[in-house]
Amino acid sequence: MSQNSSSSRRLSPTTRMALGVFARYGTILGLAVMIIAFSILSPRAFPSVNNFTNVINQASLAMIIAGGLTMAVIVGELDLSIGFAASLHGLLATGLIVSNKLPIPVAIVIVIALGALIGFVNGFIVTRMKVNSVIATLGVGTILTGLAFAYTSGVPIVSGVPEAFLQLSLGRWLFGIPNNIIVMIIVLGTLWAVVERTSIGQEIQAVGGNPAAARLAGIDVSKVKTLGFVISGMCAAMTGILLASRLGSGTTSAADSYLLTAFAAVFLGSATLRDGEFHIFGTFVGALIIAFGFNGLNIFGAPTFSQYIFQGAILIVAVGLSSLGRVISKS
Amino acid sequence: MKASSKLILTPLVSNLQSIDANQIVTAELGASNSPPLVRAVGIEKSYGGARALQGVDIEIAPGEVHGLVGANGAGKSTLIKILAGLVHPDAGSIEIDGNEQFLASPHAAAEFGMNFIHQELAFIPGMTVLENIMLGIPKKSRFGIIDWAAIEDNVRPIAERVGITAALNVSVKGLSTAENWLINICRALVQKARLIVMDEPTASLSGSEAEKLFQIVQELSKSGVAVLYVSHRLDEIELLCDRVTVFRDGHSVDEISKDKLTRARLVEGIVGGAVESAGPKTTSFASEKTVLKVDALARAPMVNGVSFELHEGEVLGIAGLVGAGRSELAHLIYGADRPDAGSMTFDGESYAPKSPTAAVKAGFGLVPEERRADGLVLSKSVAFNAQLSNLENIIYSPALPFINYGKRKVGVDRIIRDLAIKTQNMDMSVGQLSGGNQQKVVIGRWLLRQPKVLILDEPTRGVDVGARAEIHRLVRELAKDGMAVIVISSEPEELPDLSDRVLVMADGRIVKELSGKALSRNAIVAASYTEIEHSRTA
Numbered sequence: 052m053s054q055n056s057s058s059s060r061r062l063s064p065t066t067r068m069a070l071g072v073f074a075r076y077g078t079i080l081g082l083a084v085m086i087i088a089f090s091i092l093s094p095r096a097f098p099s100v101n102n103f104t105n106v107i108n109q110a111s112l113a114m115i116i117a118g119g120l121t122m123a124v125i126v127g128e129l130d131l132s133i134g135f136a137a138s139l140h141g142l143l144a145t146g147l148i149v150s151n152k153l154p155i156p157v158a159i160v161i162v163i164a165l166g167a168l169i170g171f172v173n174g175f176i177v178t179r180m181k182v183n184s185v186i187a188t189l190g191v192g193t194i195l196t197g198l199a200f201a202y203t204s205g206v207p208i209v210s211g212v213p214e215a216f217l218q219l220s221l222g223r224w225l226f227g228i229p230n231n232i233i234v235m236i237i238v239l240g241t242l243w244a245v246v247e248r249t250s251i252g253q254e255i256q257a258v259g260g261n262p263a264a265a266r267l268a269g270i271d272v273s274k275v276k277t278l279g280f281v282i283s284g285m286c287a288a289m290t291g292i293l294l295a296s297r298l299g300s301g302t303t304s305a306a307d308s309y310l311l312t313a314f315a316a317v318f319l320g321s322a323t324l325r326d327g328e329f330h331i332f333g334t335f336v337g338a339l340i341i342a343f344g345f346n347g348l349n350i351f352g353a354p355t356f357s358q359y360i361f362q363g364a365i366l367i368v369a370v371g372l373s374s375l376g377r378v379i380s381k382s
Numbered sequence: 383m384k385a386s387s388k389l390i391l392t393p394l395v396s397n398l399q400s401i402d403a404n405q406i407v408t409a410e411l412g413a414s415n416s417p418p419l420v421r422a423v424g425i426e427k428s429y430g431g432a433r434a435l436q437g438v439d440i441e442i443a444p445g446e447v448h449g450l451v452g453a454n455g456a457g458k459s460t461l462i463k464i465l466a467g468l469v470h471p472d473a474g475s476i477e478i479d480g481n482e483q484f485l486a487s488p489h490a491a492a493e494f495g496m497n498f499i500h501q502e503l504a505f506i507p508g509m510t511v512l513e514n515i516m517l518g519i520p521k522k523s524r525f526g527i528i529d530w531a532a533i534e535d536n537v538r539p540i541a542e543r544v545g546i547t548a549a550l551n552v553s554v555k556g557l558s559t560a561e562n563w564l565i566n567i568c569r570a571l572v573q574k575a576r577l578i579v580m581d582e583p584t585a586s587l588s589g590s591e592a593e594k595l596f597q598i599v600q601e602l603s604k605s606g607v608a609v610l611y612v613s614h615r616l617d618e619i620e621l622l623c624d625r626v627t628v629f630r631d632g633h634s635v636d637e638i639s640k641d642k643l644t645r646a647r648l649v650e651g652i653v654g655g656a657v658e659s660a661g662p663k664t665t666s667f668a669s670e671k672t673v674l675k676v677d678a679l680a681r682a683p684m685v686n687g688v689s690f691e692l693h694e695g696e697v698l699g700i701a702g703l704v705g706a707g708r709s710e711l712a713h714l715i716y717g718a719d720r721p722d723a724g725s726m727t728f729d730g731e732s733y734a735p736k737s738p739t740a741a742v743k744a745g746f747g748l749v750p751e752e753r754r755a756d757g758l759v760l761s762k763s764v765a766f767n768a769q770l771s772n773l774e775n776i777i778y779s780p781a782l783p784f785i786n787y788g789k790r791k792v793g794v795d796r797i798i799r800d801l802a803i804k805t806q807n808m809d810m811s812v813g814q815l816s817g818g819n820q821q822k823v824v825i826g827r828w829l830l831r832q833p834k835v836l837i838l839d840e841p842t843r844g845v846d847v848g849a850r851a852e853i854h855r856l857v858r859e860l861a862k863d864g865m866a867v868i869v870i871s872s873e874p875e876e877l878p879d880l881s882d883r884v885l886v887m888a889d890g891r892i893v894k895e896l897s898g899k900a901l902s903r904n905a906i907v908a909a910s911y912t913e914i915e916h917s918r919t920a
Contacts, residue, residue, distance in 0.1 A: 250773035250783045257770055260759035267718065267750050267757065268770045268827065269742030328761070 119286025134310030140291025145301030170284025174277025
């Protein structure tokens, strides 16, 4: 009996290779299949430059926050505060502009600096106080939600938002390309270059790969981890600002749901091209898959509940593919 | 030391002989008529493009102690993994009792009686000896509740047989490596093992512990359990093995039976030609200039007031038994731990590193004892790992820290060539290299950085004869160029040829300094042991 069950588990080299290819290219293949299928099923609404630009435009905010999260997970930590932080950032940006009459650029700089500060606090709690990052960032995120309510007393800031602030997200200042996409390309491009092409990127990858070895090689592990959180915090701030600009208001929990989307994108991304390793380009592809999936559901008029099911399912599939890649690469 | 009193190692000869008379008979029969216990023919295995095994044959008879030797990277570990069901061969067949079988998983391998004791022993610390013995083995239960009393009754005779005489219900925490070995062997026998594979079993055992292990191996063999004994230590192979298979570069190149076994034939098989000996060192390059001065450094309980001076161009050996506090001393010097007391002076200035980062900046380097756990990022490439401490020298500028891939490659190519690292290319992941080559990558990292003081902790553990000679030659060359090198080693024969001076540590103190004519293997051994007993009685 044991022999039978053994034989059935035998993976021929071909099967293993096929699985390996699936684990590496499965996400890109999935994206292609999805685009082709939607194009065939809805040839008028789906495959147009307009729709594609729209999808990427909407996905840009998720891509920016997911790009930040990618930095936190590469250094081997989780950042659950980003969604709550982004909500607070949006609220604060609106408030600084509407209530405190600060010039828009000044408000933006202040909010991004606050994002960096929140990331630093996360990093400090995790590296110095040795609190598990899940707990630390969940705690910080909850505190931020509390601060958001305290700031507005729960009443969203809707009136008096200047047109210039709305144009931040809605405008197309360069060659008619939506600003969101430009910001996303700059942010992801910078993060990609930092991770893949700089010495600090090598340190980031080493800390994520084996913190003990990185430490004995002379790398300041706490500093590098904190940097991961700081970048994550700054990206959350940018997403928060752009979302407030797009919505034209500051609402206490507007960006909370970005947390789940970002996680799904990051894990889908780790199953893209590399065997279960987190990387920026992967996160970009992961976010695209989610965006096109939602777009398809919208076009076909799927009920709201199906979107939750899609999001939950894709998170599970993403993590599954990610670990499949790691298993295959080891065998 | 206290922990060892929980389990008492007894002479096994009498215990074992009384049991399993039947098995001895079958073992003798097996040797003559029946098919071999395991016969592997034409096994091939590639990782990526690297061909680890290119058609190896091995045959193990029931009750035989079969030696497996070969240089690092020769394919020993891969064969073991295949027999353990952890890795599946690309080609070739494995017969057990004459029937071809496929070992799909460790579980399937265990069902055929194959058991494996790995270099890194893994136990669950919070559990008792008995619970660890029974880990993952189906247990007798009554109404779904595990019947530990009945299990203990079953296990106890086997435990006694291998020399665990008491206390199956104590926690495994704090037990010595030797005791862990006994537990593992017991575990194998509980699973009705017919073959036990031991991978470098004496690597972390003391001399007397190793002696006991040899006895156990011989008794296992007498009782019909075959042992595949994998070791770099040829004296052990000569002592124990009925038959030896030699691997070289993924081929099985020789099979030698006990009566034809000679050291020369083993070495020739392993190396495939003349051995390049490091040779005794001819000159000392040590100058009078003190680089590092350590003064009464302490961190309880392992380091209890250590003072010494390290000179430019000197190779300073630190000898002693496992647990003497040598690695802990290295960690204090390297800033990985903070001392309770004492001070250090480096290059004439006060030196108190807050972290390894600070130590590396100041001009220190460390090759840690556990290279896989503490030395390497296994999923990353050879180049990535080699340049990890040298990043500031391969970027365009600190303000624009982009990596200059040209510079990066030049350095990596150089160490691959100079250290003869066996890798397909510099982008191959370091986890796919053999142990010796992984060690060379860690050492290569510091060649690129060129620290003023380099500390090597057990640099040749688990490394084959050839690589060992290369590492020794390299250490001498580094010293010649003015680097001060500290070599920590548990093997007394390693240090006399390599070092200008040897400090012997015991119980966290330096108990002897040896140099010149006084420096010999025997002097080191004598100092390590006598002082231990002295401090115990004290």
